[in-house]
Amino acid sequence: MSKIIFNEHQRQVLEKNPNVASVSDRAIQYTAEFKIRAVKENLAGKGPAQIFIEAGFDLEMIGLKKAQSALSRWRTTYKTSGEPGLLEERRGKGSTGRPTSKQLSAEKKLEKAEARIKYLEAELELLKKLEALERQAKKRRF
Structure with a gap:
């Protein structure tokens, strides 16, 4: 700018x-x-x-x-x-930028979906661990 x-x-x-x-x-x-x-x-x-x-x-x-x-x-x-x-x-x-999902082949869509699932599963595991740590911290306070 x-x-x-x-x-x-x-x-x-x-x-x-x-x-x-x-x-x-x-x-x-x-x-x-x-x-x-x-x-x-x-x-x-x-x-x-x-x-x-x-x-x-x-x-x-x-x-x-x-x-x-x-x-x-x-x-x-x-x-x-x-x-x-x-x-x-x-x-x-x-403009030509990031390709939309419409332009992707079936294999690429599947690959992308699997990567997203893996990411979301890892995120879920992290949140579960965080929740467990928060519960332990609350128990220690009382």
Whole structure:
């Protein structure tokens, strides 16, 4: 998370930039077109500072580090997924994360269920031991 917090005036200035899709108090969401153009310019030899300044951003406001890290992320995405990777939103519901149980094979589901049963049995044993120790402690007090 960024340490820079944008005030209302800064957010309004950033939102006026045609390369910005939206702005929150800590984050800037850039348009896909800008991301693609920035990556191509960077691969051609331009630095992050020059790209962002030419695109109308005030680096004093957003910070050079924010520009560098954004461009680094976009380059990685561009190398792995190409332009389509930068065009689609990869956060939220549509993202690829932990696979759901629907995608697992029957063998994997069984393996997962057996591991869960083993875990729950161990937890139950631990709770039984804890309960027995608490009963012993109560008997000693009285």
